[in-house]
Amino acid sequence: MTDCASLAQRIDKIWAGEEAADVGPVVVKQALDLLDSGAIRVAEKQGDEWKVNEWVKKAVLLHFRYSDNREMTAGPIEWFDKVALKTGWRDAKVRSVPTAIARFGSFIEEGAVLMPCYINIGARVGSGTMIDTWSTVGSCAQVGKNCHISGGVGIGGVLEPLQASPVIIEDDVFFGARGEAAEGVVIEEGAVLAMGCYVAGSTKIYSVPEGRELPPGRIPARSVCVPGALASRDGSHQTYALIIKKYRDERTDARTALTSILREGI
Ligand SMILES: CC(C)(COP(=O)(O)OP(=O)(O)OC[C@H]1O[C@@H](n2cnc3c(N)ncnc32)[C@H](O)[C@@H]1OP(=O)(O)O)[C@@H](O)C(=O)NCCC(=O)NCCS
Missing domain, CATH: 2.160.10.10 (Hexapeptide repeat proteins)
Incomplete structure (x- = not known):
């Protein structure tokens, strides 16, 4: 697991509305790229218990806020969504x-x-x-x-x-x-x-x-x-x-x- 303490702090601040408006999309994209690559995860096992990384869930939700719906196609099939x-x-x-x-x-x-x-x-x-x-x-x-x-x-x-x-x-x-x-x-x-x-x-x-x-x-x-x-x-x-x-x-x-x-x- 990547050491993501500072990224987690930044996501928490963005969530709380304490970061400048232009910072959010950049930091959230960074978090989503790490999530997509498997470097961070929403939950991980520690001993016998599962720990949920709330900040990763927040990043996922913020991704919806910062993304616009757009058309996506596969042959004749079309979607309209915020997530690729x-x-x-x-x-x-x-x-x-x-x-x-x-x-x-x-x-x-x-x-x-x-x-x-x-x-x-x-x-x-x-x-x-x-x-x-x-x-x-x-x-x-x-x-x-x-x-x-x-x-x-x-x-x-x-x-x-x-x-x-x-x-x-x-x-x-x-x-x-x-x-x-x-x-x-x-x-x-x-x-x-x-x-x-x-x-x-x-x-x-x-x-x-x-x-x-x-x-x-x-x-x-x-x-x-x-x-x-x-x-x-x-x-x-x-x-x-x-x-x-x-x-x-x-x-x-x-x-x-x-x-x-x-x-x-x-
Ligand atoms: C669970 C399963 C693997 C059986 O395991 P098993 O160790 O061979 O189980 P057994 O046949 O020894 O049955 C043990 C007990 O569970 C009961 N049991 C087993 N499967 C059951 C089921 N699907 N529903 C209700 N009772 C079931 C048996 O009746 C038996 O009860 P008893 O002890 O009172 O006689 C099997 O029933 C099953 O559900 N397979 C999954 C099929 C499936 O979904 N395939 C994927 C398709 S994409």
Whole structure:
């Protein structure tokens, strides 16, 4: 991580309206270029905890203030937006299938594979990870290395509200098709979410191996989660819940293994 203390201070001052008007766009562009190159990031792991760099999120928002909407085209297709699309996949050594779209200010690490998907500004995708068809990685969401984010998965973005933490998907996570994560949920290393798992900040999580409910907002490392339901306290109804059925075993590994041939020769 680049030492960015002074850049952070300047962004905070621009945010507070304490810098001259002509300074903002220059400094914000500097920050966005660093974000786009992967030199800075919205969140980083310190020990077991994730630290959010609020100033980077502020820079992303200020980028919208200082940029004008403009027409962009790709053949007959046209857009009208303030944020450019990311380019240079060959040099970045990222395999990017037609209609995969990543906005400038996201960072996709060498060796990742993008199927037709959408990756928003500030997001980060690690090496060896596949973002599969019709999945979306929201603004500032962090996806680790060697993950499979399956078809149609939604990973929530966090620019509004500003203080919100991004969704974090740690390394080696398998996220089954059509699932969704939002509200700063952390999915720890090696966790497996079956098809159709939804998890937000208040989603109840029940662990069968532990025989009890776990605190919400964090999916334990190597847990195998399936969609389920839990009874309310008064027993009057049930609500959707994530059920940890077990921790990864050989069978799970065999069913979720990444295929290296899809990642070769990038
Ligand atoms: C999670 C998954 C990998 C299975 O892992 P596994 O370790 O082989 O799990 P098992 O078959 O041993 O099942 C363990 C328990 O979870 C339950 N379970 C497994 N998958 C489930 C699912 N999708 N929904 C509900 N329950 C499920 C099983 O019924 C079993 O329950 P039991 O202990 O009461 O008998 C698999 O179900 C899955 O969802 N694969 C993802 C498919 C997908 O999205 N592919 C990507 C397409 S782009």
